[in-house]
Amino acid sequence: MTSPRTQVLLWGAQRISAMVLAVCVIVHLITMIYAVRSGLSAAEILGRTQGSAGWFAFYTLFVAAVAVHAPIGLRTIISEMLNWRGRGLDLLTGVIGLALALWGMRAVIGVFSGGGA
Amino acid sequence: MENIQVRIWRGDEAGGFQDFEVPRQESQTVLDVVTYVQRKCDPSLAYRFACRVGVCGSCAMTVNGVSRWTCRTHVSKVAADNKLEIAPLRNLPVIKDLVTDMQEFFDKWARARGSFTGSATRKDGFARVEPQSKERKRVDAGIECIGCGVCYSACDVVTWNKDYLGPAALNRAWTLVNDVRDTARTERLAAVAGDAGCHACHTHLNCTERCPKALSPTAGIAGLKRAVLSATLAGEI
Numbered sequence: 001m002t003s004p005r006t007q008v009l010l011w012g013a014q015r016i017s018a019m020v021l022a023v024c025v026i027v028h029l030i031t032m033i034y035a036v037r038s039g040l041s042a043a044e045i046l047g048r049t050q051g052s053a054g055w056f057a058f059y060t061l062f063v064a065a066v067a068v069h070a071p072i073g074l075r076t077i078i079s080e081m082l083n084w085r086g087r088g089l090d091l092l093t094g095v096i097g098l099a100l101a102l103w104g105m106r107a108v109i110g111v112f113s114g115g116g117a
Numbered sequence: 118m119e120n121i122q123v124r125i126w127r128g129d130e131a132g133g134f135q136d137f138e139v140p141r142q143e144s145q146t147v148l149d150v151v152t153y154v155q156r157k158c159d160p161s162l163a164y165r166f167a168c169r170v171g172v173c174g175s176c177a178m179t180v181n182g183v184s185r186w187t188c189r190t191h192v193s194k195v196a197a198d199n200k201l202e203i204a205p206l207r208n209l210p211v212i213k214d215l216v217t218d219m220q221e222f223f224d225k226w227a228r229a230r231g232s233f234t235g236s237a238t239r240k241d242g243f244a245r246v247e248p249q250s251k252e253r254k255r256v257d258a259g260i261e262c263i264g265c266g267v268c269y270s271a272c273d274v275v276t277w278n279k280d281y282l283g284p285a286a287l288n289r290a291w292t293l294v295n296d297v298r299d300t301a302r303t304e305r306l307a308a309v310a311g312d313a314g315c316h317a318c319h320t321h322l323n324c325t326e327r328c329p330k331a332l333s334p335t336a337g338i339a340g341l342k343r344a345v346l347s348a349t350l351a352g353e354i
Contacts, residue, residue, distance in 0.1 A: 003311075004307065005311075007312045008311055008346055008349045008354065009349060011311075011316040011342070076312075079312070083277075085312075
């Protein structure tokens with residue numbers, strides 16, 4: 001079981017990651033709508049993202065915020081809905097956070113380095 | 118006037134509703150209806166009340182699905198069609214009929230360190246607290262709690278997490294955190310921190326919506342969340 005101190009820090013991390021996500025989601029949606037409305041093809045979009053340090057940094061931050069935010073929220077949802085608390089749940093949601101980070105970064109690297117995702 | 122069709126919970130958790138018919142009267146409260154049933158229909162009906170004027174906080178029940186104080190709830194307000202369903206408060210064990218076991222509710226006040234801890238003795242003078250100070254205003258906003266349990270009954274987080282301290286205990290803790298005379302601030306913040314404390318609140322605002330004294334435990338809990346996080350980051354917790 002996590003200590004109350006850790007629980008508070010998790011709560012703080014979830015709030016801060018939510019603020020980051022709010023900005024990231026808006027930027028992501030605007031970019032997506034812009035790309036679709038301008039009639040850019042997938043190849044043209046990849047042409048712009050590949051090698052772009054700015055987009056790489058942006059989506060790395062996005063993935064990091066998701067990997068922090070989602071498992072903490074999931075931990076609360078599971079504990080309340082399934083009445084499951086303790087080390088097992090902390091471990092499961094920790095693994096989910098790690099998996100999100102790995103899959104997310106795999107996609108980011110795939111899109112920005114040109115290697116197959 | 119016509120009659121009210123009343124369904125009242127009977128027995129313990131495994132009980133069921135029993136139907137009664139009660140004459141409708143002007144300015145009738147839900148507590149009046151329950152009292153009529155006990156005095157005229159079935160003297161074995163168990164329920165709690167004391168002051169009948171919204172001070173003691175002992176007559177709260179679930180009326181047509183909503184947690185309310187019954188002594189100040191007029192039938193006309195909640196039963197326009199003259200139908201009433203009266204049940205015990207949610208989230209608390211039912212002892213019998215409309216009487217719940219309030220022990221866990223008040224035990225959680227103790228767990229949240231809901232008692233004042235001072236440093237002054239009887240030889241010291243009165244503490245001077247500026248009425249317009251930020252702390253005093255925060256205390257004023259939450260201090261009128263009568264401990265009726267309506268917020269606890271209305272809170273979904275209590276339903277989902279039996280360890281959760283609940284709105285009333287946290288509201289009490291918030292008033293003490295803002296009491297400049299109190300000396301147990303850090304211990305209290307530690308007591309209300311984390312998954313069973315203020316950070317479990319989802320800000321549904323059910324407690325604020327239902328509080329018969331128009332308090333906002335949600336606002337106090339939000340204050341506690343910030344105060345606890347600050348104390349944690351400062352290494353005090």
